[in-house]
Amino acid sequence: QRADYTASITALTSYLQGLAPAWNDSTQVTAISRSIWNANWEYVYEKRQTLLNAIVDAARQRATWDGVSGSNKPADNATLNIVGYDELTGAFTDNGILIGSMQSLxxxxxxxxxxxxxxxxxxxxxxxxxxxxxxxxxxxxxxxxxxxxxxxxxxxxxxxxxxxxxxxxxxxxxxxxxxxxxxxxxxxxxxxxxxxxxxxxxxxxxxxxxxxxxxxxxxxxxxxxxxxxxxxxxxxxxxxxxxxxxxxxxxxxxxxxxxxxxxxxxxxxxxxxxxxxxxxxxxxxxxxxxxxxxxxxxxxxxxxxxxxxxxxxxxEPAGNGLYLKTNSGSSLEDNANPGEVQLCGFDANGNPDGDLPGWFIWDGQRVTIPPVQLNPSLSGQFYIVTDTDGAWTSARSALPVSIERGEYKYHYYDSSTTQRVSFVPTENHLIIGEISLSATEMVASGGVYQNPRPLIGFSQYLSGLNEKGQIADQRSLQQNMGSVASLPTSSTVLSASDNGSTAKIAISSHAVQYAGFTVSYNSGSITGLSFSTTYYVYVDDLDYAGGGVTYYATTQIWKLAAGIGRRAVGTITTPANGGGTTNPGDPWCVAAGMWLREGLLADNCETDELIDCWDVGDNDT
Known part of the structure; x- marks a missing residue:
């Protein structure tokens, strides 16, 4: 092989030396045949590769000590004097090839x-x-x-x-x-x-x-x-x-x-x-x-x-070491430690561990996130948000966050009460993942992002939508819309009476049934009202919180729609001066020939069946 390689070099050199003017005369132009040059060069390359392959074979044979002699000859079958290394698996291999002088392991x-x-x-x-x-x-x-x-x-x-x-x-x-x-x-x-x-x-x-x-x-x-x-x-x-x-x-x-x-x-x-x-x-x-x-x-x-x-x-870590433990199909409900959605990290060998913190890289720095249970106690889609220092409000490392009509709210259950708190995001708030809960707070999906994203400027959508794009929880609607599809569980909430020189409206404690949840309101009263006057009673409860609230009465019906957190309680006419107590009248009108929902006439109605009714309205409509 060496002789063939030497001969190929000689042939190429002879061709070049036979050119006129001389090929290395930089003052003149020398014509070169492309086909002859290619043939000679390909011959040189072929013989060179053949020689190199022969050298490799010889080195491989000598690496097993066959044919090697001398006073310093190692024992037969000694380890090859070269190792390969696979960085992907982190393992040495025994298929290394050594060409040239021997080197130590x-x-x-x-x-x-x-x-x-x-x-x-x-x-x-x-x-x-x-x-x-x-x-x-x-x-x-x-x-x-x-x-x-x-x-x-x-x-x-x-x-x-x-x-x-x-x-x-x-x-x-x-x-x-x-x-x-x-x-x-x-x-x-x-x-x-x-x-x-x-x-x-x-x-x-x-x-x-x-x-x-x-x-x-x-x-x-x-x-x-x-x-x-x-x-x-x-x-x-x-x-x-x-x-x-x-x-x-x-x-x-x-x-x-x-x-x-x-x-x-x-x-x-x-x-x-x-x-x-x-x-x-x-x-x-x-x-x-x-x-x-x-x-x-x-x-x-x-x-x-x-x-x-x-x-x-x-x-030099890149990306993140966060893991979201989710038990898909399990209901979180109102539980401080649900276990079904937990943000955590990995152990040293890369196994998820619910007791260990996770981490991510932000602005060139590693941010550590302590493990935390995520339980918004609400249905819908939520961002998982943390702060750049790895801790956030209520000593929690991360919280589920919704963005509702441009308003940011974080959600969690504190072992006794569901917390839904509005906040103003800062440049330190980062989105690191998301979770989605069905209408019954079943874990539908969830995961962490490969890289965090700033909360400010992130695409805002109406949180609380299910996978079909429908409102999963009525609380995602503003109260003046959500209350349209609600009913009090008590038959009589309002009453009016002569309170001396003025009239008074009393509101009894009551509960309001929404879709999938109820809100309870304390009792209250409104005094200093006119006699023989129709009043519209309402309350402002933006967050469906209920409890102790202030009740208002107005004679102008349009005010019932004047606030996004407003819920109409009812309508009542106060008694005449010196009169007794009044209660709201039946505002519904039913005709015997009206159709029921099941296709029956009203006069076929039986106990507990629902009837489509006309609203008789009032003097203002």
Whole structure:
């Protein structure tokens, strides 16, 4: 192949040298045949590729040590001297190809780290890796501690770091080992780090032995600094895994995040809860760290523990880490802790956890959202809104918000009362998702947005529409419209009487039936009225709140429509001066030949049937 490649170069060179004027004479124009040039160049390219393929084949064969001799020849079937790395799966592969001078596995790993922006990664692909992880505490004398190649459980490179026993059933009398990588890495408190380890703890020996994975802290002077600030191996920053007895759980991946220095002692949660939203903080004096692990902890414990890989990455989160737990088809009703709609985050391994906070990126900063139950106690479509500092009114991190005719309202149930409060949005209010509840407050849909959006300027629609675009709750209508389709549950609400020199109208306590809910009103009275006069009684109740209200009486019927929160109570004529008590008359007129709703005549009516009636009106209509 090399000879053919050399011959192709010679042929191309001969063609060029035979041109006249000379091809490299820049003062003259040289004519070149396109077909001859293409033929010569294609021949050169073909022979070059053939030679390169042959070099690759030869390198692949020599990587298995076939045909290699000399005093420094490694053992047959030794590990290939190059590794590939799959950043998508986070695993090393064994299909790397090395061309040129041989390089160490450590350099191959370094290339993988640089490609993935990792701070550190070790997949123990070299048998010498055990020397990089000295046992700094525990049993370092007669422990069984080595790199096992071609392990069936390994994903990253095929080798594992084995502690506490071999593959023939031999276990160390004391398998406990505190191992630490021999190099230290500068700690940047402004960067978010992720430590991840894949570990297998055999279901053998003492199954109650514990596992720890994290980082060992160091001060600027090189002395150790554990979580409490002591110069000690113990009590280190076990961010990924802390004291778990996981014998028999198979291969498990343990992950933890850490960011910044604590004010004094370390700030760290339990395994799986040191997340992007709430990363651990190293001790205030930590300036360097080293990967650190404790296997078979507990004092004289027997059993094997294997590490597939340990890696530490710098992480720059994008998007969000929010999750909306919804139990579709469940009714929220009036319940402070419904459970069916909960905004939360993920654990360190990416599993939704209703007890953990979530996060999102806004204006280049990570905003943390504590977990919260979302229960608007109302049907319709709602935005999920938070503040840029991750907390909002009533100490809640997020609230369902409706936009009704340009008016913003947040909704929640506070364990005793449904709250629907109008507010003026600011530039700090962000929409992070939405939920939709049916007419019976059944969870129809919900989710979080990939990126938050400002509430101000967001498209405004009438909240409370169902999936068909219909009003799902009568309270979404203004009172003067909604009250048209309402009836009092009491037969007599108004009465008028002679109150001495003037007349008086009394309003008894009563309830008003709307579509799917009732509103109760307290009693009241209106005094100082004229005798023998027809009055129209009304109340202003914009939010369907009921309770203690002020009643008004007017002689002008048009005033019943003069306010969007106005509800007509009834019509009554006061008695003459010196008269007794009056009650509203029957305002309906029924004729025997009128049709009923079911197609029957009025004179066929039976008890409790409804009749279509004419409204006789009053003197003003």
């Amino acid at each position: 450590r350099k191959a790993q370094l290339r993988a780290q640089q490609a993935s922006a990792s701070v550190f990664v070790d997949a123990f692909v070299d048998t010498a890796a055990v020397d990089d992880w000295p046992i700094v505490a525990g049993n370092s004398t007669d422990n069984i501690y080595y790199v096992r190649t071609n392990d069936s459980g390994a994903r990253a490179g095929g080798s594992v770091l084995r502690i506490g026993g071999d593959g023939s059933g031999n276990l160390a009398g004391d398998g406990e080992a505190w191992i630490e990588f021999k190099e230290r890495f500068p700690f940047d408190p402004d960067k978010l780090y992720r430590i991840k380890a894949r570990v297998w703890v055999a279901d053998e020996g003492d199954v109650d032995r514990n596992l720890y994975v994290g980082v060992s802290g160091y001060r600027a002077d090189g002395s150790r600094c554990n979580g409490a600030g002591s110069d000690s191996y113990s009590g280190q920053h076990y961010v990924a895994c802390s004291g778990l007895a996981v014998a028999g759980d198979g291969w498990q991946e343990y992950t933890g995040y850490f960011l910044g220095n604590a004010s004094t002692t370390e700030e760290r949660d339990s395994t799986g809860r040191n997340t992007i939203a709430q990363p651990a903080k190293l001790h205030a004096d930590v300036r360097y760290f080293s990967p650190f692990a404790v296997a078979n902890h507990g004092g004289g414990k027997q059993g094997r523990t294997q590490f597939d890989y340990i890696r530490i990455d710098e992480v």
